[in-house]
Amino acid sequence: xxxxxxxxxxxxxxxxxxxxxxxxxxxxxxxxxxxxxxxxxxxxxxxxxxxxxxxxxxxxxxxxxxxxxxxxxxxxxxxxxxxxxxxxxxxxxxxxxxxxxxxxxxxxxxxxxxxxxxxxxxxxxxxxxxxxxxxxxxxxxxxxxxxxxxxxxxxxxxxxxxxxxxxxxxxxxxxxxxxxxxxxxxxxxxxxxxxxxxxxxxxxxxxxxxxxxxxxxxxxxxxxxxxxxxxxxxxxxxxxxxxxxxxxxxxxxxxxxxxxxxxxxxxxxxxxxxxxxxxxxxxxxxxxxxxxxxxxxxxxxxxxxxxxxxxxxxxxxxxxxxxxxxxxxxxxxxxxxxxxxxxxxxxxxxxxxxxxxxxxxxxxxxxxxxxxxxxxxxxxxxxxxxxxxxxxxxxxxxxxxxxxxxxxxxxxxxxxxxxxxxxxxxxxxxxxxxxxxxxxxxxxxxxxxxxxxxxxxxxxxxxxxxxxxxxxxxxxxxxxxxxxxxxxxxxxxxxxxxxxxxxxxxxxxxxxxxxxxxxxxxxxxxxxxxxxxxxxxxxxxxxxxxxxxxxxxxxxxxxxxxxxxxxxxxxxxxxxxxxxxxxxxxxxxxxxxxxxxxxxxxxxxxxxxxxxxxxxxxxxxxxxxxxxxxxxxxxxxxxxxxxxxxxxxxxxxxxxxxxxxxxxxxxxxxxxxxxxxxxxxxxxxxxxxxxxxxxxxxxxxxxxxxxxx
Numbered sequence: 001x002x003x004x005x006x007x008x009x010x011x012x013x014x015x016x017x018x019x020x021x022x023x024x025x026x027x028x029x030x031x032x033x034x035x036x037x038x039x040x041x042x043x044x045x046x047x048x049x050x051x052x053x054x055x056x057x058x059x060x061x062x063x064x065x066x067x068x069x070x071x072x073x074x075x076x077x078x079x080x081x082x083x084x085x086x087x088x089x090x091x092x093x094x095x096x097x098x099x100x101x102x103x104x105x106x107x108x109x110x111x112x113x114x115x116x117x118x119x120x121x122x123x124x125x126x127x128x129x130x131x132x133x134x135x136x137x138x139x140x141x142x143x144x145x146x147x148x149x150x151x152x153x154x155x156x157x158x159x160x161x162x163x164x165x166x167x168x169x170x171x172x173x174x175x176x177x178x179x180x181x182x183x184x185x186x187x188x189x190x191x192x193x194x195x196x197x198x199x200x201x202x203x204x205x206x207x208x209x210x211x212x213x214x215x216x217x218x219x220x221x222x223x224x225x226x227x228x229x230x231x232x233x234x235x236x237x238x239x240x241x242x243x244x245x246x247x248x249x250x251x252x253x254x255x256x257x258x259x260x261x262x263x264x265x266x267x268x269x270x271x272x273x274x275x276x277x278x279x280x281x282x283x284x285x286x287x288x289x290x291x292x293x294x295x296x297x298x299x300x301x302x303x304x305x306x307x308x309x310x311x312x313x314x315x316x317x318x319x320x321x322x323x324x325x326x327x328x329x330x331x332x333x334x335x336x337x338x339x340x341x342x343x344x345x346x347x348x349x350x351x352x353x354x355x356x357x358x359x360x361x362x363x364x365x366x367x368x369x370x371x372x373x374x375x376x377x378x379x380x381x382x383x384x385x386x387x388x389x390x391x392x393x394x395x396x397x398x399x400x401x402x403x404x405x406x407x408x409x410x411x412x413x414x415x416x417x418x419x420x421x422x423x424x425x426x427x428x429x430x431x432x433x434x435x436x437x438x439x440x441x442x443x444x445x446x447x448x449x450x451x452x453x454x455x456x457x458x459x460x461x462x463x464x465x466x467x468x469x470x471x472x473x474x475x476x477x478x479x480x481x482x483x484x485x486x487x488x489x490x491x492x493x494x495x496x497x498x499x500x501x502x503x504x505x506x507x508x509x510x511x512x513x514x515x516x517x518x519x520x521x522x523x524x525x526x527x528x529x530x531x532x533x534x535x536x537x538x539x540x541x542x543x544x545x546x547x548x549x550x551x552x553x554x555x556x557x558x559x560x561x562x563x564x565x566x567x568x569x570x571x572x573x574x575x576x577x578x579x580x581x582x583x584x585x586x587x588x589x590x591x592x593x594x595x596x597x598x599x600x601x602x603x604x605x606x607x608x609x610x611x612x613x614x615x616x617x618x619x620x621x622x623x624x625x626x627x628x629x630x631x632x633x634x635x636x637x638x639x640x641x642x643x644x645x646x647x648x649x650x651x652x653x654x655x656x657x658x659x660x661x662x663x664x665x666x667x668x669x670x671x672x673x674x675x676x677x678x679x680x681x682x683x684x685x686x687x688x689x690x691x692x693x694x695x696x697x698x699x700x701x702x703x704x705x706x707x708x709x
Contacts, residue, residue, distance in 0.1 A: 002108045002130040006100065007047040013100070013111060014046040015128055017135045020280045022128075024068060025050045030096045032068040032113065032126070034164040037228065038280050065243055065251035066164050068113075068126055069141060071095060072157075079195060079241045081159035081253045082141075086120045087151045094118045107132050107299070121147025121267070126161070136279045136295045142272045145265040152264040152477075159239075159255030160276035163230050165215055171250050173242060174214035174285065176543040180207045181531040183512035184543030190218065191244050199239035201258045203426070203462030203485065207513045211238050212547050213252060220284050222615055223656065227281045227288040230254055231547060233300075233517035234274040236486035237261070237462075257482060264477040271483075274518055285546065286656075290612050293549035297610070300520050301552065302497065303504075307606055308525060308551065309340035309386065310598055311578035313455070316558055320354050322347035323368040324376055331376075333583040335383040337591065338598040341453055342380045343388035348373070350400065356423045359395055360402030362441045377449045388453025388504075389445070393438045394489065395424045395459060409434050411481070413466035421460040428467055429492075430484035439492045446500050455527070456493070458509040486518075493522040506554060512540070515548065525552045525576050532580060533561035534571040535642055538620030541574055550629070551609035556580040557594070563642070563698045565590055569597040570638050570700040573608065574627050577601045603669065604704060607631040614656040624649040624689070630657045635664065635705035641693050649693055652686030655679075665708040676708050 005014045011026040012035065023036040023046035035049040064076040072083040073092030085091050095115040103110045108131040115124045123146050129138040139161035145153050165171070171191040175198060178185040198213070200206030211232035220227050232238055232254045240254040254276045257263075265271055279295070281288040297304040312334035318326055322344065331342045346352065348369065350361030358365075364372045373389075380387040396403050396410060398420065403410070410425040412418050418425055427434050445451060462485075467478040497503055504524040507514050511530035520526070526548075529540045537555065544553055553575030557568045559582060572578070577598070586594070601608075611631030617624045621642060629636045635658065641649045658664065658679030666674040677687075682705075693699035 002132050002134075004102050004109045004111045004128070004130065005043040006102065007043065010047045010050040012047040012050050013113075014041070014043045015109075015111065015130045015137060016040055016043075017130050017137065018133055019282075020135050020137075021046055022130075022137045022278070023049065026097050032097065032115070033066040034068060037164065037278065038166060038226070039282065063245060063247060063249070065162070065245060065249060068162060069124070069159070070162055070253070078245070078251075079243055079253055080157055081162045081255065082124070083156035084122065084143075085154040085156065086122075090120070093122075095124055098123075105129070116146075120153070121145060122153055122265075131295075131299055134295050134298060135281065135291050136277050136299075138275045138277055140273050140275045142270055143265060144270040145267050147267050149267060152266050155263045155265060155271060157255070158257070158263075158271060158273055159253045160232065160273040162251055162253040163228070163276075163278050165228055165250045165252075167248055168217040168250075170218040171244060172216050172218040172220075174216075174546065175212070176210050176546070178207055178543075180510055180513070181529060182536075182540070183207050183515075183529045184210065184540050186539070186543040186546065191215065191242060191250065193244050193246065195241055195243050197239060197241040199258055200237050202513075203237055203465065203482065204458060204509055205235050205238070205514045205516045205519070206461075207511065210547075211240055211254065211516055213240060213242060214285065214288060214546070215242070215250065215252070222286045223284045225282075225284045227285055229279045229281075229288055229292065229547070231277045231292070231517060232256075232274065233277060233521070234486070235489070235514055235516050235519040237482055261479045261482055263480050263483065277517065286614055289546050289615075292547045293613060296517065296520060296549050297551065300517055301524070302522060303524060304551065304610075306524070308576040308609055310338060310601065311341040311343060311388075311453075311554070311576070312337075312339040313343045313345055313556070313578060313580050315345035315390075316580045317582040317584060318347075320347040320352070322365075324370075327376055328379055330583055331380050331383060331385070334579065335385055337579070337583075337595050338602070339385060339579065341386040341388060342383075343390065343453060343455055344376070345390040345455070346392075348389065357397050357399040359392060359397040359424060360400040360427075362391070362445065373449045377451070381450070386452040387450065388455065389451060390455040390457060391442065391445075392457040392459060393442065393492070394427050394429055396427050397423055398425060399423075408469070411462055411465045412468070413464050414468050416464055416466075419463050421463070424460050426460065426462055428481060428485065429488040430467065430481035432488075435488040435492055439495055442492065442496055443499055446496065446503055452502050453504050453506070454496075455506045455508055456523070458514060460510070490518070490522055497522065512544070515544070520548070520552060523552075525554045527554050528575070531560075532556050532558040534563040534568040535561055535621060537571050538625070538640065541571070542615070542620050545613060545615065550575045550613055552576070554578055559585070565593055566597065567640070567642070567698045567700045569594070569601070570640065570702060573597075573601050573604070573702065574638055576609065577605070600669070600702060604629075604634070604636040604702070607634040607636045611636070612657050616653060616656065617650075624653070626653055628655055628657070633662075633707050637687070637703040637705070639689055639693060639699075639701045639703065641699040643697055644695070644699075649690050649699070651688060651690045653689045654684070654686045655682045658683055659707075663708045664705045667704045667706045672706070672708065
């Protein structure tokens with residue numbers, strides 16, 4: 001189904017996915033421009049677009065937003081996707097197409113378009129990939145310094161690609177913004193004229209924004225309308241800019257790095273950008289989300305076919321009061337609830353009795369674990385659970401043996417304060433010796449103790465992001481650390497997984513600060529937010545679900561907030577269920593109810609984690625909302641009505657994604673129950689829901705449906 005077809009006479013390349021086509025064209029003056037991104041066209045139809053007039057601005061000057069990679073140079077004044085400086089201070093790029101190459105791959109087709117500067121030694125390769133049974137187009141760029149001598153090319157900006165939208169009567173954008181403990185807050189607003197930029201200067205994906213944007217004409221709904229999405233697969237600093245021009249049209253350029261950061265390409269070197277991904281959907285925001293979820297499961301996640309276990313994390317029960325007997329006591333309580341993975345959080349290592357010391361000294365605290373971790377790990381496994389631990393490899397406390405031995409390992413500048421945040425400094429993972437150190441102790445920790453889960457945290461952003469040794473060596477390219485730090489984090493994770501096939505990793509960064517398709521390629525789930533209040537979590541999880549699937553969304557039942565236990569469980573059941581509450585303080589009634597709810601989650605978790613997701617009803621917290629999952633012949637619906645309004649909840653809820661001709665019936669642990677209805681009736685008339693919700697605040701319910709036997 002995925003294909004790349006070239007019409008050499010008209011110099012048009014058509015990249016077709018399951019339902020869409022992305023077409024580009026080399027113009028007579030040497031520019032590579034986008035012709036089409038939308039519904040699937042036949043190659044001849046796409047090639048025919050090359051004869052149409054291109055976008056023009058006043059004075060008949062071409063608009064750079066239609067280019068595949070707008071450069072800094074020539075008659076261009078928009079947002080450049082590529083900016084470099086050559087010898088002599090020349091900042092103007094003049095690229096010409098040199099060649100193309102099409103290659104069939106195991107699960108798709110790849111196109112490489114090679115361009116070269118007309119005078120200076122720089123080659124730019126634009127890469128494209130389309131996959132089978134998927135509507136996501138992957139793009140990335142490689143810069144190559146092809147000269148000799150010792151003169152570098154300075155790179156100021158290197159985006160992965162520029163995407164042009166069709167001409168629409170109006171433009172609206174959807175994106176998420178927020179802060180620590182309030183991540184993934186969905187915004188859906190008219191796209192302003194000019195330039196709208198989202199990004200991170202933090203050295204990681206960030207809590208304040210996430211590297212994706214959806215665009216529509218202002219009329220799309222959850223189940224209707226055209227939606228275009230651009231997403232960047234990168235876990236460091238990034239920038240995404242949507243340009244809305246006065247003359248018409250919108251383009252989105254995205255890539256790693258942020259303003260003020262420059263990189264140098266030495267002769268013979270190359271720089272490859274992370275993938276920027278584009279997807280088009282005709283089925284509204286819901287279909288766009290499902291396309292991204294399917295792409296993640298099929299082509300991003302390392303082991304998407306697995307069912308994630310129910311997890312217990314000890315942090316909220318004991319905080320830094322971590323010692324062997326206490327961990328064993330709470331592990332027994334967790335196992336009794338049906339937990340399958342026990343994770344010991346911060347405080348087990350070095351002299352770590354609070355947040356001020358020990359970070360970086362990754363060996364069991366001898367006073368708290370006099371025999372190391374073996375007894376705890378063995379007992380946890382005897383209880384039928386996997387054993388995991390919290391780690392923060394990229395950070396160090398100044399009060400640690402590691403920092404006293406290697407003060408040069410942290411990000412810093414000469415003659416400047418080493419400013420602490422959370423009494424931490426950031427280790428420079430761009431250094432090969434730091435990466436080798438991290439891999440060494442992590443490899444030993446996992447191997448010696450049979451650890452099957454790492455909660456990999458990163459609790460602060462970069463500051464004083466310098467690397468003085470690079471200046472002393474004459475390289476003068478300290479800013480490469482903004483790229484190489486992230487790449488070496490990736491490399492350590494990849495090596496650990498290769499050495500320990502049973503190891504699973506959760507990405508955490510002070511909550512949801514490192515969530516993107518780059519980190520998801522080497523982790524199994526992400527910590528969505530440090531905010532575990534069930535009501536707050538609903539809006540966080542709603543924004544998260546726009547692009548990322550439920551099967552990677554860690555969601556805990558804790559003691560936070562005012563909602564009753566069942567409501568907290570139902571919110572957490574919408575993703576990968578976990579616990580973080582203080583089980584010592586739970587009543588016998590709470591324990592019994594929790595045990596039953598864990599069992600009910602296990603019945604539906606394959607449907608939640610692997611199924612197609614449909615967001616139904618109102619937005620979370622604004623009336624009756626619901627999340628529906630469909631997987632094979634199983635249907636699970638989670639209902640929420642936190643605060644009754646003047647009018648009661650609707651009596652019927654229209655479902656989605658069912659087999660119209662199949663006959664469905666509610667299913668409980670005791671078997672089938674209730675009346676039967678066809679999928680057509682459930683989708684057009686609705687499922688009766690009012691009687692399933694208890695009166696008063698914090699009403700919620702779980703409904704399971706199956707085809708009637």
